[in-house]
Amino acid sequence: MTDSLAPDLPFEGSKPKKKKKQKRSKGLHGHTWDAHLILAIGALTMLFPFLWQIKLALSTRAEVVEIPMNLWPEKLRWENFARVFEFVPFTEQMTVTVSYAILRVLAELVTCSLAGYAFARMRFRGRKVIFFLLLTVLMVPGQIFLIPQYQMVDAAGLLDNFFAILAPGLVSAFGVFFMMQYFRRIPEELVDAAKLDGCNPWQMFWKIMLPLARPALFSFGVITLLSAWNSLLWPLVVINSTEKYPVAVGLAMLQGDHLVGPDYPMIMAASLMAMAPVFLAFAIMQKKVIEGFALSSFR
Known part of the structure; x- marks a missing residue:
């Protein structure tokens, strides 16, 4: 009985068995x-x-x-960069673009986060009908709204004005849907705990929901910034003065101002200068932008 329970020990003079070396597989952080x-x-x-x-x-x-x-x-x-300022008012157009991009990003972050929170966490009459209309707007190409928007801007007397470019970008159907999807992912227990603590809907949005939605706000802010920076069709329709054009329209004008054909070196120089502020903004907020896309609702 004791022999069966005894461990198997090697006899004297016998060679111990060599253990097989296990191949260690390199993980994701292995340098290969x-x-x-x-x-x-x-x-x-x-x-x-x-x-x-x-x-x-x-x-x-x-x-x-x-x-x-x-x-x-x-x-x-290097003179190609200087020649850009001779053909288009690049400084004025860059000022218009920066102002338009900043104001549009701020406006859409405010309006879309409020509307997204209302659709995600509040119950009110006509909510389903309004949400159906919102989805309908997402399914329709934006060019269809070009004529109605132009008539509204014309009736308001805003043609050839900076606010004519900004007005349609104060709210975005995509942004409302984007923020609504993120607010829906926040656990219901946090909402119930806030209600027990006596928070009203505004306090719940400002103190709980909005801080938790920072990754989504950064992601949506980057998407809106790129869309505003590359805006071409709408400013071309409502603006007549060259110095009031955004930089995307100014780059398009450079392609048709030469009789011999497009001056590609000057166009490329202007494009590099137009891209510089976006690259600078990304370099400053790189960590937040990557974190926002990693934790956004597009996961």
Whole structure:
């Protein structure tokens, strides 16, 4: 009995069995050359158009169309950036674009967060009908509203005015739906606890819901900023003065102001200057932006 319970010990003089070495698989954080190579190729592929744009902005018109094409110009033509200000009022257009983008982002964050909270957490008469109309607006292309919006702006006497560009962007159906979906994901227990503490609907929104919705606000803010920065069709319809155009319209004007054909070096230089504020904003808020997209309702 004792022999059966005794551990199996090696006899004297016998060779102990060698344990097989288990291969340790590298995890996600393992440094492997093939993973870095794939990431480097992907990064270069995404950066190549941007690097080519810089090359064109520093070239001459002859170097742009020459065959075979050189990977880098013989002489850096920094004067292409200065020539932009000779053809379009770039400073005034950049001021209009920055003001429009900031005001539109702030307006949509306020209106869409309030409306999204109302649809997600409040019950009121006609809620389902209004929500159905909201979804209908999302399904219809924005160009369909161009003529009614133009007639409303014209009736208000806002044509060729900065507020004519801003008015349709004060609220967004997509933003309301976006924020509503995020507010719905917040646990109901927090709402019940706030009600037990005596919070009214405004206090519940301001002190509980809005702080928890910061990732969604950052994500939606970035989407709105890019949409406002690239706005082209609506300002082209309601604005007549060149200095009141946003920078996207100014870049489009550069393509048709030359008899010999588009001046691609100058257009690329103007595009780089137009992209600079967006890159700067992303560099400052990079951590918040990535966190916002990672935790937003698009997961």
